[in-house]
Amino acid sequence: MWTQEEAVFEGNYYQVRGAINQPKSVQKPHIPLLIGGGGEQITLKLVAQYGNACNVSGSLETIQRKLDALKKHCETVGRDYEQIHRTVTLSCMIGETDEQAEAKIPTNLPGRAAILASSLVGSPDTLRKRLAKLEEIGVQEVILRFPDVLNLDMLRFFARELIV
Structure with missing residues (x-):
């Protein structure tokens, strides 16, 4: 086409x-083809073969494992891993404190611990540290979802604290 x-x-x-x-x-x-998904056997192999970019999600450890798998697939197919733009998609909840941000996720929500581990949740300082860790493991772009997107005060707070 x-x-x-x-x-x-x-x-x-x-x-x-x-x-x-x-x-x-x-x-x-x-x-450019951005292939989203984290299947370590097939999807990331397709990224290594055909993709210009990838998008994965999960906890920091999961993202690291997926990027390691992508790197191995690149070696197998003879592709330079650095040619692939690496992105993640994370939900974001920000508050003045970590506790305030975490309170936005109901305590009785099934899978709450996994949601906290695979999201960007916390104070501006906590978010900066998590973003730095993502960069350290090779993430080049972060796509954020704001579950409470209609809360303009929260979006303004995020912009004021984290966008330079």
């Missing part, structure tokens, strides 16, 4: 005839 006027594809499960993608991408041969 990036190179033909009308694309044709015949696969095992899907067929496409006469698909049109206009306007064409200015990048040649195609737009």
